Amino acid sequence: MTFDLNACIRRLESAQARQNDAFTLAAGGRSRPVGGGYAHFRGIGHPLNQALGLVDSITEADLAAIEAFLGTPTVLELSPAADPSLWLLLARRGYRLGQFQQLLVREVPEGAFPDSDWDVSPVGSSECDLQGRVVGAGFAERDDWRTFQPPFSLPADVPRCLRYLVRVAGEPAGGATLGWVDDVALLSGDAVLPGFRGRGLQKRLIQARLREAARLGCRVACASTLPSTPSQRSYEACGFRVAYPKVEMVKD
Structure with a gap:
């Protein structure tokens, strides 16, 4: 083969x-x-x-x-x-x-992951601003998401796109995004607030999106991370493997 x-x-x-x-x-x-x-x-x-x-x-x-x-x-x-x-x-x-x-990829499993111990769910349009603040604060290495002003936001009405929040004891702790094109699921925008890290929340966000990708009929899932980061390790722990490297070329 x-x-x-x-x-x-x-x-x-x-x-x-x-x-x-x-x-x-x-x-x-x-x-x-x-x-x-x-x-x-x-x-x-x-x-x-x-x-x-x-x-x-x-x-x-x-x-x-x-x-x-x-x-x-x-x-x-x-x-x-x-x-x-x-x-x-x-x-x-x-x-x-x-x-x-690093571009990481795996086949979409069918029912491979049980429901999460944490409260992980897609958000409706009324919570898109909340989700954007939490994710933006996570990327900025800040816990004060209530007062944080993200440099940009993802629109609430993007076709074929779901935004997720993970909560701990009802408190927003992180978020992520799932998109899909044909039979490819695209996992992106993963961020966990610094005060909630080390609990496996990103893995739960990954697993929740894979469950939804399976429901949508996707066959392959992919995500991009910086090399040798906790995000790459979280994806690898969920069955992803590096498919190929990518490079940003910049003209100032």
């Missing part, structure tokens, strides 16, 4: 790019197709302005158009499936290495 890594990368990169297209449009931004993926623009200086899923060849004119569309900095999130000609083009146009990520 052979495994076609390039086909796997194209499938997952396309799903991530299409999900981010939905996020961008719901937030009032714009997306531009390029190189088999999209460039996403949410506003001048927005931290999620970036291009994803670039797996086909692009010309220097294409890249210049992306730079004009995204503004400064220009961020390209690239996989090993990126056309080899792109790397020389990036060097010529002054790009630098931003950071690495």
Whole structure:
């Protein structure tokens, strides 16, 4: 039996790019197709302005158009499936290495996880602001989510997207997001408040989203983390394995 890594990368990169297209449009931004993926623009200086899923060849004119569309900095999130000609083009146009990520993947289990001991559930539109504050505070390494103002928020009405909260004794402790494109489940936005870490809450968030992904008919689940982080270890503890590395290339 052979495994076609390039086909796997194209499938997952396309799903991530299409999900981010939905996020961008719901937030009032714009997306531009390029190189088999999209460039996403949410506003001048927005931290999620970036291009994803670039797996086909692009010309220097294409890249210049992306730079004009995204503004400064220009961020390209690239996989090993990126056309080899792109790397020389990036060097010529002054790009630098931003950071690495790991793309983790697993098959979606059927009923593999029991219900959580913690209160993990998707939130309705009335709690989207609460969930955004909790997740934003978790990423900012802060516990004061009630007064925290996140730098951006995920719109409440994104198609094919669920937002989750985990509570401990009724107190919001963390959150995460589940999206799905075709039969691919996309797990993202995981954050636990510092005061609640070390209790396995992220694992419960992962398991809850996998249960829902199975109900939705998804066959594969993926997530991106920074290398060698507690998040990567939580995903690996839930059966995910690193499929391939990703790299952010940045032009300042």
